[in-house]
Amino acid sequence: MAVSRIRTATAVVVGDASACALLASGTTDCWGSNDSGELGNGTTTASDTPVAVRGIKSADAISAGVAACALLASGAIDCWGYNGTGELGNGTTNESDRPVAVSGITNATAISAGKDSACALLATSTIDCWGYNGAGELGNGTTNESDRPVAVSGIANATAVAVGDESACALLATGAIDCWGYNALGQLGNGTTANSATPVPVSGITNATAISAGYGSACALLATGAIDCWGYGGGGKLGNGTMTIDSATPVAVSGITNATAVSVGGESACTLLDSGAIDCWGSNVGNGTATESDTPVQVSGLP
Numbered sequence: 430m431a432v433s434r435i436r437t438a439t440a441v442v443v444g445d446a447s448a449c450a451l452l453a454s455g456t457t458d459c460w461g462s463n464d465s466g467e468l469g470n471g472t473t474t475a476s477d478t479p480v481a482v483r484g485i486k487s488a489d490a491i492s493a494g495v496a497a498c499a500l501l502a503s504g505a506i507d508c509w510g511y512n513g514t515g516e517l518g519n520g521t522t523n524e525s526d527r528p529v530a531v532s533g534i535t536n537a538t539a540i541s542a543g544k545d546s547a548c549a550l551l552a553t554s555t556i557d558c559w560g561y562n563g564a565g566e567l568g569n570g571t572t573n574e575s576d577r578p579v580a581v582s583g584i585a586n587a588t589a590v591a592v593g594d595e596s597a598c599a600l601l602a603t604g605a606i607d608c609w610g611y612n613a614l615g616q617l618g619n620g621t622t623a624n625s626a627t628p629v630p631v632s633g634i635t636n637a638t639a640i641s642a643g644y645g646s647a648c649a650l651l652a653t654g655a656i657d658c659w660g661y662g663g664g665g666k667l668g669n670g671t672m673t674i675d676s677a678t679p680v681a682v683s684g685i686t687n688a689t690a691v692s693v694g695g696e697s698a699c700t701l702l703d704s705g706a707i708d709c710w711g712s713n714v715g716n717g718t719a720t721e722s723d724t725p726v727q728v729s730g731l732p
Contacts, residue, residue, distance in 0.1 A: 432460070433478045443694075444493030445511075445544070450479065451491045457482040457499055466526025467497055467510035473526055482509065483527040494542040494592070499528065506531040506540055506549055514545055515576025518559035522576055531559070532577045543592030543642070549578065550590045556581040556599055564595045565626025566610030572626055581609070582627045593642030593693070599628065600640045606631040606649055614645040615677030616660035622677055631659065632678045643693035649679065650691045656682040656700055664696055665723025668710035672723045682710065683724040700725065707731050 437453040447461030447468060458479035459468040466473055469482035485507065488499040496510035496517055507528035508517040515522055518531035531549070534557065539550035546560030546567060557578035558567040565572050568581035581599070584607065589600040596610030596617060607628035608617040615622055618631035631649070634657065639650040645661030657679035658667045665672050668682035682700070685708065690701040697711030708725035 434458075435479055440491060442491050442493045442497070444497055444542070445495045447493065447497070447510075449482070449491050449493055449497055451488055451499075455485075455487045455489075455502070457485045457488050457491055459497065463526075465495070465511035465524045467493075467495070469497060469509040469527055471527050485528060490540055492540045492542040492547070492592075494544050494547065496542060496547070498531070498540050498542050498547055500537055500540040500549075504534070504536040504538070504552065506534045506537050508542070508547065512576075514561040514574045516542070516545060516547060516560040518547065518576065518578055520577050533557075534578060539590060541590050541592040541597070541642075543597065544594045544644075546592060546595075546597070548581070548590045548592050548597055550587055550599075554584075554586050554588070554602070556584045556587050556590050558592075558597065561595075562626075564611035564624045566592070566595050566597055568597065568609040568626065568628055570627050583607075584628060589640055591640045591642040591647065593647060594644045596642065596647075598631070598640050598642050598647050600637055600649075604634070604636045604638070604652070606634045606637050606640055608642075608647065612677075614661040614675050616642070616645055616647055618647065618659040618677065618679055620678050633657075634679060639691060641691050641693040641698070643698065644695045646693060646698070648682070648691045648693050648698055650688055650700075654685070654687045654689075654703070656685045656688050656691050658682055658693075658698065664712045664721045666696060666698060666711040668698065668723065668725055670724050672721065685725060699728070705731070 449459040548558040598608040648658040699709040
């Protein structure tokens with residue numbers, strides 16, 4: 430079913446209870462729940478059709494968790510919505526129903542918002558994060574939440590960042606991946622289940638080209654076109670032919686050799702193939718059934 434009135438979208442993100450589209454004009458429209466102002470339109474009224482986010486005119490990228498954020502063409506970042514633990518990064522814990530500037534960010538090149546925190550990749554190849562930090566997901570060596578950006582320790586050559594539920598990962602220029610934060614399910618991929626407030630290397634990953642993180646797990650797109658995942662395996666979310674087994678080290682997603690992108694969500698993950706088809710695994714995989722799948726299945730109705 431098509432989203433009403435969206436005709437020029439260049440990206441779409443789904444947050445905790447809302448969704449947003451980046452439009453070709455550089456503006457952003459959002460729809461869904463709005464209890465904390467996550468639609469960014471100056472109200473807290475829910476909307477089942479897209480509404481324009483106030484003041485966003487030059488966005489290059491968007492991301493959403495319990496709050497939503499837009500990377501602007503200037504290198505600044507604006508966020509809106511829930512802010513109970515500093516998710517807006519503006520030095521307060523006050524919710525905002527319209528965008529507010531993240532403090533001190535002027536040279537960002539990418540943004541990733543997770544459950545209760547967000548991180549920005551900067552032009553210096555470093556990463557700043559803000560928000561909740563109970564498991565060390567800000568990566569600065571502490572478990573103190575921060576309503577302003579703090580630097581992730583030891584990251585100096587990042588090319589991408591992905592924030593999940595209570596953990597985050599950085600893709601490095603070497604093709605390696607470092608992760609930090611909560612790790613009870615092995616989502617840091619370093620062979621342990623111990624939390625880490627500073628980045629630790631994901632075991633065996635040396636040729637990654639993209640990274641995505643979701644609830645309890647993360648996946649890497651490799652230069653070979655294969656995908657490796659690690660962490661929570663319930664419902665087949667690792668895609669390796671097991672239904673309930675977590676993994677604290679990366680495992681190969683079965684049968685994927687020609688992937689060009691990967692995205693991890695709450696209970697499932699999907700990959701775009703070079704054929705234009707999309708394969709998914711885990712729960713609600715879009716193949717016309719309600720059956721979980723522990724290996725990739727093609728989404729119905731796509732090439």
